[in-house]
Amino acid sequence: MAEDSIWVFDESYFVDPVTGSFCFPQYRYTGEQLVEINDTTDYQSYWVGEGNLTPEEICNYGITDFERDLCGLENCELEMEIDTIEDFVKKIPDDFFRSYPKLIKYRNHFAKLVYKFGSEDAWFGVDNEGFRKTLIDYGLTCKYEPYMEGTREWGDIIRRICSSYIYHLKSNLERFHPLYIPIIFKELNAYFEEEENLWYDYDIESFARAYHEQTWMGILPSLIVQEIGSKYWLRYRKKN
Numbered sequence: 001m002a003e004d005s006i007w008v009f010d011e012s013y014f015v016d017p018v019t020g021s022f023c024f025p026q027y028r029y030t031g032e033q034l035v036e037i038n039d040t041t042d043y044q045s046y047w048v049g050e051g052n053l054t055p056e057e058i059c060n061y062g063i064t065d066f067e068r069d070l071c072g073l074e075n076c077e078l079e080m081e082i083d084t085i086e087d088f089v090k091k092i093p094d095d096f097f098r099s100y101p102k103l104i105k106y107r108n109h110f111a112k113l114v115y116k117f118g119s120e121d122a123w124f125g126v127d128n129e130g131f132r133k134t135l136i137d138y139g140l141t142c143k144y145e146p147y148m149e150g151t152r153e154w155g156d157i158i159r160r161i162c163s164s165y166i167y168h169l170k171s172n173l174e175r176f177h178p179l180y181i182p183i184i185f186k187e188l189n190a191y192f193e194e195e196e197n198l199w200y201d202y203d204i205e206s207f208a209r210a211y212h213e214q215t216w217m218g219i220l221p222s223l224i225v226q227e228i229g230s231k232y233w234l235r236y237r238k239k240n
Contacts, residue, residue, distance in 0.1 A: 007067070008236045009177045014063055022062050027176055034091045034168040037176075037184075038081040046077055070179045078183055085216045086115035088165050100157060114161065114216060155219075162219045166227065181233040185224055192221040 013025035024043035029036045047069055048058050089111040097104045106113065173181050 006238050007178050008238055010175055011063070013175075013177075014066070022066075024066070025177070027180075030172075033172045035083045035088050035165060035172055036081075037083075037169075037172050040079045040081060041077070042079070067177070067179055070177070070183075078180070078187070080184060080187070082169070082184070082188070084115070085161070085165055085220065086111045088168065089114045089161060092161070092164075103157075114158065158216055159219050162216050162223055165216075165220065166223050170227070170232075178233040178236040182228065182231070185228050189221065189224045189228060192217075192224065 013027065014022055016023040024047070025039070027037065027039035029038045047053070047066070048061065053061065092110075097107060103110065173184065176184075
C-alpha cells in the first residue's frame with residue numbers, strides 16, 4: 001500500500017477483510033440515517049478499468065493513490081443516491097410535530113406538502129391560496145385555519161427542516177473519507193443552481209419571489225453554499 005494518508009477517516013472501508021490489502025470503499029445505505037447516502041460508483045471502471053492503470057500499478061495501488069484520483073474529477077466520477085428533502089421529512093421524529101401541534105393532523109401528508117411547495121406550484125401561491133388548495137387536494141381541511149393563512153410561520157418551519165436536513169446529511173458524511181464531502185456538496189449545489197436558473201426564466205412577481213423564500217427550494221441552496229464555503233472537512237486533516 002501507499003504511504004499513510006494525511007486525512008483522518010475510517011480506514012476499514014478501504015481494507016479487504018480477507019486479504020488485508022487495499023480495496024475500494026462501499027458506502028451503502030445503513031438504514032439508520034435520517035438522510036441516507038448510497039454510493040453506487042463503479043470504482044473498478046473509473047479508477048483501474050479500461051487500461052487506466054498497468055497491472056503493476058494496480059498491485060501497488062493504495063489510499064494515497066485513491067485520494068489523488070478522487071481529487072482529479074476529470075479522471076473519475078462519483079455516483080451517489082441521496083435522500084431528498086421529501087424522503088427526509090417522512091422520517092422526521094414525532095417530537096417535531098409536538099412543537100407544531102396544529103400540524104399533527106397533517107402528519108401523513110406532510111412530506112408531500114413540503115416537497116410540493118419547493119416546486120413550481122409554490123411560485124404562484126397568491127395570498128397562499130395555492131397552499132390551502134393543495135391541502136384540500138390531499139383531503140385536508142384548513143381553508144379557515146388561521147394557522148395556515150400566512151406564509152411566514154410556514155417559512156420558519158421549512159427553514160428548521162432544511163437546517164435539520166443538512167445536519168443529518170453531514171452526520172452521515174462523517175463515515176466517508178473527508179475528500180468526498182466537498183464533492184457531494186458541490187454536486188448538490190450544481191443541481192440547485194440548474195433548478196434556480198430554470199426558475200428565473202419566468203417573469204416572477206415580487207410576491208412570488210417572497211413565497212419562494214418560504215420553500216425548501218429557496219432555502220436549502222444557501223445552506224449548501226455555506227457548508228461549501230466553510231470547508232469544514234479540512235478539520236479532518238492530520239496534524240504534522
